[in-house]
Amino acid sequence: MKRARIPEPYKIKMVEHIRLLPPEAxxxxxxxxxxxxxxxxxxxxxxxxLTDSGTSAMSDRQWSALMVGDEAYAGARSFYRLEEAVRExxxxxxxxxxxxxxxxxxITAQLRIKPGQFVxxxxxxxxxxxxxxxxxxxxxxxxxxxxxxxxxxxxxxxNVDLEKxxxxxxxxxxxxxxxxxxxxxxxxxxxxxxxxxxxxxxxxWAKDQNIPxxxxxxxxxxxxxxxxxxxxxxxxxxxKEIPLEMxxxxxxxxxxAKKDNLVNIGGFIATRNxxxxxxxxxxxxxxxxxxxxxxxxxxxxxxxxxxxREMVDDAYIESRVExxxxxxxxxxxxxxxxxxxxxxxxxxxxxxxFLPHLxxxxxxxxxLAAEIYLEGGVRSMExxxxxxxxxxxxxxxRYPKLELVRLTIPRRVYTDxxxxxxxDVCRGVYERxxxxxxxxxxxxxxxxxxxxxxxxxL
Ligand code: F0G
Numbered sequence: 001m002k003r004a005r006i007p008e009p010y011k012i013k014m015v016e017h018i019r020l021l022p023p024e025a026x027x028x029x030x031x032x033x034x035x036x037x038x039x040x041x042x043x044x045x046x047x048x049x050l051t052d053s054g055t056s057a058m059s060d061r062q063w064s065a066l067m068v069g070d071e072a073y074a075g076a077r078s079f080y081r082l083e084e085a086v087r088e089x090x091x092x093x094x095x096x097x098x099x100x101x102x103x104x105x106x107i108t109a110q111l112r113i114k115p116g117q118f119v120x121x122x123x124x125x126x127x128x129x130x131x132x133x134x135x136x137x138x139x140x141x142x143x144x145x146x147x148x149x150x151x152x153x154x155x156x157x158x159n160v161d162l163e164k165x166x167x168x169x170x171x172x173x174x175x176x177x178x179x180x181x182x183x184x185x186x187x188x189x190x191x192x193x194x195x196x197x198x199x200x201x202x203x204x205w206a207k208d209q210n211i212p213x214x215x216x217x218x219x220x221x222x223x224x225x226x227x228x229x230x231x232x233x234x235x236x237x238x239x240k241e242i243p244l245e246m247x248x249x250x251x252x253x254x255x256x257a258k259k260d261n262l263v264n265i266g267g268f269i270a271t272r273n274x275x276x277x278x279x280x281x282x283x284x285x286x287x288x289x290x291x292x293x294x295x296x297x298x299x300x301x302x303x304x305x306x307x308x309r310e311m312v313d314d315a316y317i318e319s320r321v322e323x324x325x326x327x328x329x330x331x332x333x334x335x336x337x338x339x340x341x342x343x344x345x346x347x348x349x350x351x352x353x354f355l356p357h358l359x360x361x362x363x364x365x366x367x368l369a370a371e372i373y374l375e376g377g378v379r380s381m382e383x384x385x386x387x388x389x390x391x392x393x394x395x396x397x398r399y400p401k402l403e404l405v406r407l408t409i410p411r412r413v414y415t416d417x418x419x420x421x422x423x424d425v426c427r428g429v430y431e432r433x434x435x436x437x438x439x440x441x442x443x444x445x446x447x448x449x450x451x452x453x454x455x456x457x458l
Contacts (some may be wrong), residue, residue: 008323009315010412013060020046020377027374034454035370035439037379046377047418048410052345054100054258054265055410059310062262062303069299074290078298078305082268085305089240089312090217091247092270094277098288099295100267101218101256102127107283108214108254108269109135111276117178118168122160123147123189126387128181128216128254130448133392137178140168147189148401150339150350155230157192157341158185158223160202174209181254183216184223184246188383190404191219191324191343193226196234196245203249212273217253220246221260222344225317240312252276259345262307262411266300324409327419334427339404346408349426351384354405355436360385360397362438362458365405368429370455371436372405376425381406386441387450 021029021044033039037050048055070077083095098104105128113119115136121128122143129139142164146152160182168177180202186192206213224242228234234242247253251273257266271277281291288295296304310316321344328342337353351358351365358364365384372378384403391398407422429436443454 006315006319008319008412009313010059018046023374026377030370030373034443035366035457036450036453036455037369037373037381038451039454040373040379044377045373045379047414047422048379049346049407049422050379050381052259052408052410053256054263055413056258056262056264056307057410057412058262058264058303058307059412061310062306065302065306066299069297069302071298073293075292076298076301078301079292082301082305085308086268086270089243089308090253090270091244092253092272094271094274096269096271096277096280096284096291097294097296097301098267098269098284100258100265101216101254102131102267103288103295104254104256104267104269105131105216106134106287107280108252109137111279111283112214113137113178116176118172118176119178119181120160120165120168121181122158122183122194123186125183125187125216126389126448126450128183132181140164142168142180143186143189147186147192150190150337150348150353150402150404153340155341156195156198156226157189158183158194159198160194162202162205165202165205169209174211177209177211179212179214179251180206181214181216183218185219185226185344187219187345188387188400188402189343190339190348190402191222191345192341193223193230193344195231196227196242197231199246199249212251213249215247215250215253216255217247217250218256218259219345220253221311221317222321225321226344239314239317243312257304257307259411260311261304262311263300263304266296266304268294320411323416323419326416327407327409327423330420330423331426334423334430336423336426336430339402346406348383348402348404348406349380351403351405354430355433357434358436358438360399360403363441363455364438365403366455367436367439367457368405370439371429372425375428376421378407378422378425381408382450386453389447389449 029044109131113135119137120140120142146154252271328347337350339348388398439455
């Protein structure tokens with residue numbers, strides 16, 4: 001007899017009811033939201049795959065940790081507990097908490113980038129690039145070419161192309177680079193990991209040039225799981241050992257705790273650079289709060305410390321990433337064009353192949369996200385030309401090679417049967433794809449436009 005696969009290493013203690021609106025109400029909801037899934041009321045959504053950010057289900061231990069939060073303004077016990085967890089799991093001695101990831105990015109960008117300096121990243125993330133550009137930095141994409149091809153089956157599409165970095169240094173010199181801002185499980189590439197071998201090589205190169213590496217460690221542990229299952233030499237290591245090696249190549253990290261760390265709010269900077277630590281502490285008090293809470297309640301820091309230890313449980317991380325893999329496989333079997341290989345936190349539908357009759361000027365991924373909602377109340381997110389925004393120099397749309405719809409899986413929230421329903425919904429949209437029209441943008445905010453832009457069907 002074949003044994004069933006090992007199921008989730010948890011059971012459900014509390015539930016939240018959800019309901020599917022009838023088709024006419026869904027049509028009204030999407031119109032009111034200006035065809036932008038960020039503008040829904042969440043009550044109008046049945047299955048919410050907008051993001052894995054802050055949407056995790058906390059464990060009973062995290063909920064009970066909330067009760068022992070120390071809400072002292074200064075020097076709270078909860079801060080020291082979090083600091084201890086960061087030292088244990090990530091290996092950095094210094095911690096500056098922030099209310100979420102972009103606040104850590106803001107402080108890092110302001111302190112570490114001189115106007116005109118390049119900041120190479122393995123592809124980009126929306127808020128990170130926004131902050132680096134606000135600080136006067138110049139974004140430089142150093143990811144391997146395969147990352148821009150949704151069908152390239154490279155196991156580590158998040159890898160850095162050292163040739164590209166070499167060329168940049170040859171042309172402008174190492175001083176023109178503020179630091180390398182690299183992300184594990186590159187979100188905009190489809191949740192694609194980098195390999196430890198690649199990071200090691202980049203770190204050696206960066207050391208020779210005296211260029212620091214700052215990791216956006218938001219989904220580092222999910223990346224470590226891919227290293228464990230795809231890279232030689234890691235298969236027998238407990239997951240907990242892998243982040244420590246990864247972090248050893250970085251000077252600092254910026255972090256959105258709302259993902260890997262299994263909490264609903266939180267972020268931080270962690271570093272081994274004492275000068276940066278001191279400067280970040282001095283800055284956090286202006287924008288976030290005192291340096292021992294940085295915009296968080298004591299209870300938030302307690303829940304984060306517990307979540308950090310839960311995320312490096314081997315059974316948890318396997319069940320998390322493998323659920324996403326199964327979901328991607330089921331979409332492929334339904335004939336839906338997706339980014340391959342499937343990433344760690346989401347499955348990305350390739351809107352260019354799904355809707356080949358629509359040009360990027362009519363926002364195919366935005367239109368597809370609206371159709372997926374209309375079909376079955378499933379909320380997804382555009383990750384294409386709308387998210388890419390405008391070039392700060394020319395003011396023109398940036399046309400990314402990847403025009404994607406992200407179906408993002410919150411951690412410990414949905415069962416495989418919820419996801420089987422989503423596969424059916426996508427199949428339904430796929431069957432009527434030829435009749436789907438594009439959109440026109442009727443309102444566009446000046447920055448991070450994807451959050452609030454409004455659209456109208458053409
Ligand atoms: N870095 C990465 C790689 C992210 O994915 C995010 C957020 C941030 C930084 C910013 O963190 O939201 O805590 O301020 N990503 C969310 C998403 C919003 O849906 O992918 P934040």
